[in-house]
Amino acid sequence: xxxxxxxxxxxxxxxxxxxxxxxxxxxxxxxxxxxxxxxxxxxxxxxxxxxxxxxxxxxxxxxxxxxxxxxxxxxxxxxxxxxxxxxxxxxxxxxxxxxxxxxxxxxxxxxxxxxxxxxxxxxxxxxxxxxxxxxxxxxxxxxxxxxxxxxxxxxxxxxxxxxxxxxxxxxxxxxxxxxxxxxxxxxxxxxxxxxxxxxxxxxxxxxxxxxxxxxxxxxxxxxxxxxxxxxxxxxxxxxxxxxxxxxxxxxxxxxxxxxxxxxxxxxxxxxxxxxxxxxxxxxxxxxxxxxxxxxxxxxxxxxxxxxxxxxxxxxxxxxxxxxxxxxxxxxxxxxxxxx
Amino acid sequence: xxxxxxxxxxxxxxxxxxxxxxxxxxxxxxxxxxxxxxxxxxxxxxxxxxxxxxxxxxxxxxxxxxxxxxxxxxxxxxxxxxxxxxxxxxxxxxx
Amino acid sequence: xxxxxxxxxxxxxxxxxxxxxxxxxxxxxxxxxxxxxxxxxxxxxxxxxxxxxxxxxxxxxxxxxxxxxxxxxxxxxxxxxxxxxxxxxxxxxxxxxxxxxxxxxxxxxxxxxxxxxxxxxxxxxxxxxxxxxxxxxxxxxxxxxxxxxxxxxxxxxxxxxxxxxxxxxxxxxxxxxxxxxxxxxxxxxxxxxxxxxxxxxxxxxxxxxxxxxxxxxxxxxxxxxxxxxxxxxxxxxxxxxxxxxxxxxxxxxxxxxxxxxxxxxxxxxxxxxxxxxxxxxxxxxxxxx
Numbered sequence: 001x002x003x004x005x006x007x008x009x010x011x012x013x014x015x016x017x018x019x020x021x022x023x024x025x026x027x028x029x030x031x032x033x034x035x036x037x038x039x040x041x042x043x044x045x046x047x048x049x050x051x052x053x054x055x056x057x058x059x060x061x062x063x064x065x066x067x068x069x070x071x072x073x074x075x076x077x078x079x080x081x082x083x084x085x086x087x088x089x090x091x092x093x094x095x096x097x098x099x100x101x102x103x104x105x106x107x108x109x110x111x112x113x114x115x116x117x118x119x120x121x122x123x124x125x126x127x128x129x130x131x132x133x134x135x136x137x138x139x140x141x142x143x144x145x146x147x148x149x150x151x152x153x154x155x156x157x158x159x160x161x162x163x164x165x166x167x168x169x170x171x172x173x174x175x176x177x178x179x180x181x182x183x184x185x186x187x188x189x190x191x192x193x194x195x196x197x198x199x200x201x202x203x204x205x206x207x208x209x210x211x212x213x214x215x216x217x218x219x220x221x222x223x224x225x226x227x228x229x230x231x232x233x234x235x236x237x238x239x240x241x242x243x244x245x246x247x248x249x250x251x252x253x254x255x256x257x258x259x260x261x262x263x264x265x266x267x268x269x270x271x272x273x274x275x276x277x278x279x280x281x282x283x284x285x286x287x288x289x290x291x292x293x294x295x296x297x298x299x300x301x302x303x304x305x306x307x308x309x310x311x312x313x314x315x316x317x318x319x320x321x322x323x324x325x326x327x328x329x330x331x332x333x334x335x336x337x338x339x
Numbered sequence: 340x341x342x343x344x345x346x347x348x349x350x351x352x353x354x355x356x357x358x359x360x361x362x363x364x365x366x367x368x369x370x371x372x373x374x375x376x377x378x379x380x381x382x383x384x385x386x387x388x389x390x391x392x393x394x395x396x397x398x399x400x401x402x403x404x405x406x407x408x409x410x411x412x413x414x415x416x417x418x419x420x421x422x423x424x425x426x427x428x429x430x431x432x433x434x
Numbered sequence: 435x436x437x438x439x440x441x442x443x444x445x446x447x448x449x450x451x452x453x454x455x456x457x458x459x460x461x462x463x464x465x466x467x468x469x470x471x472x473x474x475x476x477x478x479x480x481x482x483x484x485x486x487x488x489x490x491x492x493x494x495x496x497x498x499x500x501x502x503x504x505x506x507x508x509x510x511x512x513x514x515x516x517x518x519x520x521x522x523x524x525x526x527x528x529x530x531x532x533x534x535x536x537x538x539x540x541x542x543x544x545x546x547x548x549x550x551x552x553x554x555x556x557x558x559x560x561x562x563x564x565x566x567x568x569x570x571x572x573x574x575x576x577x578x579x580x581x582x583x584x585x586x587x588x589x590x591x592x593x594x595x596x597x598x599x600x601x602x603x604x605x606x607x608x609x610x611x612x613x614x615x616x617x618x619x620x621x622x623x624x625x626x627x628x629x630x631x632x633x634x635x636x637x638x639x640x641x642x643x644x645x646x647x648x649x650x651x652x653x654x655x656x657x658x659x660x661x662x663x664x665x666x667x668x669x670x671x672x673x674x675x676x677x678x679x680x681x682x683x684x685x686x687x688x689x690x691x692x693x694x695x696x697x698x699x700x701x702x703x704x705x706x707x708x709x710x711x712x713x714x715x716x717x718x719x720x721x722x723x
Contacts, residue, residue: 023476027451031481034503054449054477061534068369068684075368079426135424164370302438302453303481303503353685355692357666364688369681371674371688373667 002028002301005225009297011042012229013273015049026055028301035303036225040066040109066109073097073112076166080117081199083134087126090200092118092192094171094210098201099230102193106211106233110226114158114167120189121172128156128170136161136168174210175217181257183213188256204238204245205252212265213258224296225272231265232273239276246278268292341393343431344419346385352427354379365427372425377405378418382427389431392416438483442473443525446582446593446641448533450525451478455485455492459517466518466596466617466630469638480504480532482524487511500524504531516620519628522596529580529593530678536582536591537683537690540676541650543581543590544573549648549722550590551715552581552698554676557625560655560711563603566631567708568715570610575637576645585683585690588697589644594637596630604629606708648722650700653711657704661714664702670695 007029010017021029033039043059043066051059077097084091092098094116099107119127136159138146146157156170173185188210192200202210211234215227238245253262262281269275271285271293285293298306353364361379363372377399384398396415400407422428438453441460454460482502486492496514502524509527512520529538541554542565551573553561562578569575575594582591596617599607604627608616617630652664652672673691674680680687701718705711 027476027478027481030478031451031503052477054475057535058479061532064534064684065682068682071367071369071684075370075426078367082426082429302483304483304485353688355688357670357692357695359665360667362670362688362692364685366685369684373671 002032004297004306005032005036005299006297008032008036008038008042008299009225009272012038012045015045018046018049018051023052024301026052030055030058031301031303032299035299035305037111037223038226038229040069040111041226041229042109044109063109066111069110069112070100070107072166073100073115076115076161076164076168077101077117077199078197079134079161079164080115080131080168081197083130083136084119084127085198087123087130089119089123089127090189090192092189092200092202094118094174094202095214098207101195101197101199102201104207104234105237106230108233110230114169116169116171118171118174118185118188121185124156124170124172131159131168131170135163139167174213181213181261183209183256183258187252204234204242205249206256208234208238208249209252209256209258209262212261213256215265216261221292221295224292228265228269228272228296231269232275235266235269235275235277239278246280250280264289264292268296272296341391343389343391344385344395344423344428345389345431346382346387346422346428347426348387352382354382363427365425368426370425372427377403377414378422380405381415381418381422385428392419395419438485442476442478443467444471444473445525445595446577447535447591448480448529448593449473449478450528451476451481452521452524453481453483454517454521456496456498456514456517458514459484459498459521462518462618463521466632469632469635480525480528482521482528484517484520484524500527502528504528510624512623516623516628518617518630519620519623522598522630525595526579533582534679534682536584537680537687537694538678539581539583539673540579540678541581542578543576543592543645544568545576545590545592545643545645546573546719548645550576550581550645551649551651551719552590552647553651553653554581554673555652555654557600558655559653560603560705561653562598562600563606564653564708564711564715566597566599566603566607567610567712569597569634569637571712574640574643575633576641580678581647583647583690583694584644585686587644588647588690588693590647591644592637592641594633594641597633599629599631601626607631647694647698649718650694650698651715651718652700652702654702654704656706659706659710659714660704661718662702662704664700666695669700 033042039062043062046059077093093101096110096112097115099110139158139160154171154173154176158167158169160167174183188202188206191203191206193203194200211230215224253259266277266281267285267289270277300306351366355362360373360375363374380399380403381395384395384402392415396407396412399405405411419428423430438455439457439460440451440453441464443450480503484498487497487499491497497511498514498517498520499511500509500520500523504527541552542561543550543552544565553564555561565575565578576592577594578597579595580593582593584591615632620628703714
């Protein structure tokens with residue numbers, strides 16, 4: 001029985017490691033990969049490896065599933081594009097949808113859920129109205145949540161399309177307004193790259209920095225293995241394509257106040273996935289990194305999360321990261337009254 | 340200048356007639372639409388052209404025994420609006 | 435972390451690893467599935483987990499939470515006395531959400547002469563009971579929950595899990611089958627009283643044999659006996675609703691389902707008793723090309 005997710009990380013980093021697995025090992029690996037939403041990425045990584053006959057259909061299923069996820073994500077993005085055409089504003093795709101729309105390696109086999117877009121904050125009311133007119137609706141019309149989102153978050157309350165049943169998150173920056181680093185959203189908008197469709201994606205350095213900010217800022221590191229896999233793929237692709245990439249990344253990290261985040265994320269990625277990291281960011285793992293690594297790998301061969309305690313600690317911490325203490329108390333108080 | 344329309348290209352749609360209705364599988368979204376007359380005919384006469392609603396009504400009356408009238412024009416326009424919202428037809432800027 | 439006990443089950447083309455905090459459901463499964471092929475290599479397509487909702491609920495008013503590779507966040511836990519049902523639901527869930535090698539139709543199926551009769555409909559339509567009954571009258575039982583339609587060949591694959599009888603159907607089948615074919619009686623489940631039957635041995639031994647779909651019925655229990663024609667559009671729409679993975683299969687699903695609707699004769703069948711249904715089915719079957 002696998003005791004943590006290390007074999008999944010190994011298989012992604014070095015596909016041939018799966019050749020030593022027996023039946024039980026494969027069953028564990030598949031459960032872990034599904035639980036971490038990395039089964040599609042794994043299936044693509046193993047495309048040229050002699051996997052057992054019985055495993056091929058399992059991996060083919062995963063490839064088909066992520067092919068469809070890609071199609072649906074691009075369609076959903078196009079629906080948003082059509083709804084927002086009259087506004088003539090830059091609509092920036094984020095996360096998984098951006099990776100597939102821009103044909104990034106990080107998009108290969110990636111599972112994609114909601115559509116995330118970023119627009120100029122000044123355009124938010126117009127964007128909101130255009131989406132409502134085009135068939136999107138509020139998910140839960142709770143006035144408190146609504147106010148909370150609008151005052152403190154980096155996005156509109158989530159909307160869902162009444163016919164297609166798909167969610168959209170409309171951001172105006174990449175981190176909650178209450179979080180400590182305040183990335184320069186305007187600079188991200190200005191640097192965004194236009195695709196043939198008329199939609200935009202972030203420039204390479206910003207795209208990577210968003211993935212990094214997302215890893216630490218959103219929740220409790222849940223889904224962190226996939227997030228770091230995104231980071232690994234982006235780093236490899238961008239640094240190979242552009243000799244100036246590391247320098248640009250340094251400048252943008254400083255501009256967005258994400259220098260500490262980037263150093264840690266790249267150390268973690270290098271430790272897990274052997275991500276090639278420029279010497280300005282490398283360096284040996286520091287003690288605290290081990291806590292992160294243990295948390296990231298906390299998944300047993302049944303697909304269960306282990307280390308519930310570490311996880312809880314991370315969750316509380318993630319709230320503190322996002323909100324100043326007094327606001328946190330107010331938030332809990334209002335939630336408590338509602339239950 | 341009247342609004343121009345263009346249908347999704349035929350290789351992105353699979354049409355399959357079933358008794359009174361027609362199924363349209365839209366490859367770009369993975370969505371199956373089930374439509375009634377005159378939608379299949381509208382898509383057929385639009386072919387790959389960029390056309391106005393009036394031109395579509397005219398082509399329908401020539402090819403499909405549809406009397407060219409104000410009613411027919413209204414029906415075509417109403418269907419076009421629905422087809423646009425489904426992404427089967429797109430509005431195109433004139434010029 | 436509590437350890438989990440486990441066992442492997444093979445049903446039709448799918449292999450499951452069932453992991454549980456309690457031995458009880460695994461013993462029940464092992465006994466009810468003992469005629470099924472044994473696992474010799476520990477591979478599985480899916481893992482199902484049966485665990486307490488909270489650690490102490492393993493012993494105190496034990497409640498079984500169903501999860502696994504695929505799961506629904508709002509699935510309500512079941513009492514330990516219904517853990518067999520939880521295991522079956524867990525396997526259904528994996529198939530419904532994760533299986534992509536076939537188009538899954540929520541239908542029962544039986545086979546004769548290489549041809550398959552499929553029955554689909556809402557809960558209470560009697561499709562499960564009818565398949566169990568026909569299985570004792572010369573038909574080969576292929577499944578009471580999912581019919582697996584191969585998109586490449588158009589053939590139906592068998593998925594002969596335990597047959598799940600509900601409420602009145604339990605007594606009806608107890609009247610004609612020996613008690614050693616039955617699982618434990620589970621009263622007061624979210625779906626009413628439930629008792630499983632072990633499919634006939636030939637259904638298990640021949641579970642790799644496919645069949646050509648030859649007739650589709652929409653049975654409806656409790657109405658004056660009548661057979662009605664159905665429009666192909668209606669059949670198509672109702673089958674998309676009866677399929678758990680139609681959308682997930684994309685264009686493949688569309689092609690498989692349109693081919694099925696174009697080629698398989700379909701009737702709505704109202705009936706008031708098993709005998710009536712059997713007569714109507716025999717008469718339809720004898721007139722098939």
